[in-house]
Amino acid sequence: MLSRESSATLMSAITAFLYREARLQDEHQYEAWEKLWTDDGVYWVPANGADIDPERQMSIIYDNRSRIALRVRQLMTGKHFTQTPQSNLRRLISNIELMDEQPDNGDIAVASNSLIFESSLRDDMLWAARSEYRLRHVDGELRMASKKVILVNNDKAIYTLSFLV
Amino acid sequence: MNMMTGVSPWERLIRPDRVHGSLYTDPEIFEAELKNIWYRTWVYVGHESEVPNANDYVVKSIGPQSVIMTRDEQGKVNLLLNRCSHRGNQVCSFERGNARSFTCPFHSWTFANDGRLVGYAFPDGYEGQDKSQLALGRVTRVESYRGFVFGSFAADGPTLKEHLGGAAETIDRLVRTSPEGEVEITAGFLKHRVKANWKFILENECDGYHPAFVHTSIFGVADSMIGKLYGGTSTALTRDYGNGHTEIDLRPEFRKRDAPMSWFGTSEERLPDYTARMKTAYGDTAAREIMIDGTPHVMIFPNLFIAEIQMFVIQPLGVDDSVQHVTALQFKGAPDLNRRLRQQTMGSVGPAGFLLADDSEMYERCHRGVLARNPEWIFLGRGEKRQRQDELGFTVGHVTDEVPSRGIWAHYRKLMEAA
Ligand code: FES
Ligand SMILES: [Fe+2]
Numbered sequence: 001m002l003s004r005e006s007s008a009t010l011m012s013a014i015t016a017f018l019y020r021e022a023r024l025q026d027e028h029q030y031e032a033w034e035k036l037w038t039d040d041g042v043y044w045v046p047a048n049g050a051d052i053d054p055e056r057q058m059s060i061i062y063d064n065r066s067r068i069a070l071r072v073r074q075l076m077t078g079k080h081f082t083q084t085p086q087s088n089l090r091r092l093i094s095n096i097e098l099m100d101e102q103p104d105n106g107d108i109a110v111a112s113n114s115l116i117f118e119s120s121l122r123d124d125m126l127w128a129a130r131s132e133y134r135l136r137h138v139d140g141e142l143r144m145a146s147k148k149v150i151l152v153n154n155d156k157a158i159y160t161l162s163f164l165v
Numbered sequence: 166m167n168m169m170t171g172v173s174p175w176e177r178l179i180r181p182d183r184v185h186g187s188l189y190t191d192p193e194i195f196e197a198e199l200k201n202i203w204y205r206t207w208v209y210v211g212h213e214s215e216v217p218n219a220n221d222y223v224v225k226s227i228g229p230q231s232v233i234m235t236r237d238e239q240g241k242v243n244l245l246l247n248r249c250s251h252r253g254n255q256v257c258s259f260e261r262g263n264a265r266s267f268t269c270p271f272h273s274w275t276f277a278n279d280g281r282l283v284g285y286a287f288p289d290g291y292e293g294q295d296k297s298q299l300a301l302g303r304v305t306r307v308e309s310y311r312g313f314v315f316g317s318f319a320a321d322g323p324t325l326k327e328h329l330g331g332a333a334e335t336i337d338r339l340v341r342t343s344p345e346g347e348v349e350i351t352a353g354f355l356k357h358r359v360k361a362n363w364k365f366i367l368e369n370e371c372d373g374y375h376p377a378f379v380h381t382s383i384f385g386v387a388d389s390m391i392g393k394l395y396g397g398t399s400t401a402l403t404r405d406y407g408n409g410h411t412e413i414d415l416r417p418e419f420r421k422r423d424a425p426m427s428w429f430g431t432s433e434e435r436l437p438d439y440t441a442r443m444k445t446a447y448g449d450t451a452a453r454e455i456m457i458d459g460t461p462h463v464m465i466f467p468n469l470f471i472a473e474i475q476m477f478v479i480q481p482l483g484v485d486d487s488v489q490h491v492t493a494l495q496f497k498g499a500p501d502l503n504r505r506l507r508q509q510t511m512g513s514v515g516p517a518g519f520l521l522a523d524d525s526e527m528y529e530r531c532h533r534g535v536l537a538r539n540p541e542w543i544f545l546g547r548g549e550k551r552q553r554q555d556e557l558g559f560t561v562g563h564v565t566d567e568v569p570s571r572g573i574w575a576h577y578r579k580l581m582e583a584a
Contacts, residue, residue: 047355048353056352063512070512074382074387080382121530122529160516160526161517162516
């Protein structure tokens with residue numbers, strides 16, 4: 001159990017991390033965003049609910065670390081047409097909570113909500129999600145060991161989602 | 166039909182090498198398609214493996230209509246319309262489950278999972294009514310081919326086997342990839358919506374002209390072998406099976422490589438269990454051939470697309486509103502293969518897929534583009550002079566030729582003119 005002060009310090013570090021991640025995503029700073037991941041990072045956007053088994057059921061994104069790198073490299077070509085031109089994005093992150101059940105290995109379990117405004121060639125879109133992170137201190141800095149993004153409407157037919165969510 | 170000239174409106178809009186842009190954007194044409202294509206011809210609905218047990222059900226669709234695919238107690242597969250025979254409420258509001266009956270939430274009429282009305286709420290007041298006249302609507306004809314269930318709202322017309330014609334053989338080719346000869350649809354669907362007419366999707370599925378350009382971003386960064394299959398020097402073919410069914414036949418390229426599992430970017434060594442089971446099932450020689458040839462890339466008109474490792478189902482909702490339902494194909498008795506199929510499918514398709522996000526972008530931009538009517542036509546003449554008949558009499562062309570689109574439109578015109 002963390003003391004009240006250390007928990008406040010941790011919370012402000014986490015909040016700063018999530019805001020920074022949001023800005024890097026909104027501004028298409030793909031390489032800087034990729035550096036936020038640990039070497040074993042997993043980026044998961046389930047379909048059809050929050051609790052499917054991604055090893056058995058289809059997910060919208062289920063990237064291991066090398067596939068995260070591939071995703072970034074594709075975006076960097078400038079020829080990933082669904083992001084050429086890039087979507088204009090701004091997102092709000094809120095309801096940041098430290099989840100009580102901390103995993104054994106010392107990772108920090110954090111959850112937040114996000115509301116993302118996307119303006120693309122197709123249209124203006126609003127996306128809403130709950131994100132669940134496992135963050136880890138690596139060389140004195142926070143990194144993402146996993147990020148699970150549960151889109152509120154992930155059981156419905158959704159338009160192309162080609163920005164970093 | 167214009168009696169003065171004997172020229173049908175469809176003949177004016179559809180020519181051998183070009184089609185009119187309004188075919189993709191006119192809401193009246195879309196309504197006519199629902200009637201003449203979606204509510205008449207054979208349409209793929211679901212797979213038997215999605216309802217494996219008695220009383221299982223899954224909600225599917227034919228065009229914008231919701232269809233419940235059930236397996237009743239006798240084991241028979243039914244396609245029921247999700248519309249109460251009282252006042253039209255949808256009787257089923259869950260995507261899947263196991264239920265002997267459906268009770269309408271509005272006034273509590275109850276229907277067995279074979280569609281029969283089994284009970285009214287407050288039965289007094291219904292004296293003399295014939296319950297058998299108040300069953301759930303059904304898709305008029307239901308037939309399945311190797312587990313793939315199709316429905317047709319027309320009482321008469323060709324059988325499913327006649328409709329599939331030469332394309333039935335591609336499904337045979339698909340199922341033999343399983344050591345037990347069966348496909349299973351068990352991984353759940355991604356549902357990818359696009360603001361585009363459904364025919365842009367239909368035509369794109371066997372368009373071998375675009376991959377080198379549209380997918381250049383992923384071919385450039387992943388060491389994918391797919392890119393080479395669609396180049397100018399590729400020996401792969403496009404094929405028109407008639408009845409609107411089209412194929413990209415990649416076997417000539419895979420046979421040149423002569424390496425089992427190369428179609429899937431892997432090797433026998435990486436899938437030892439699968440390889441052993443295939444050899445036991447089919448014998449060494451036949452197993453090797455199957456594993457070299459791979460699975461088909463075939464578009465069964467109007468909505469079932471088998472794309473080597475995945476299955477797509479095209480659903481039109483409106484003239485500019487379509488959904489692609491997509492899942493990884495799973496082969497019975499091949500867990501190690503299936504795992505890779507799921508992983509590759511998740512990477513490449515759906516709303517965030519490395520390949521499909523860019524395809525979808527193209528359909529949407531085409532749709533916005535053809536709203537401009539100058540020029541009026543879409544040109545589909547590529548390879549017209551060099552197409553030929555294969556041994557079985559089907560038209561084939563180079564992989565980058567527009568043989569499939571021309572085949573689709575010839576069939577489309579027949580269906581629309583038969584109205
Ligand atoms: S609408 Fe279904 S019972 Fe009345
Ligand atoms: Fe494509």
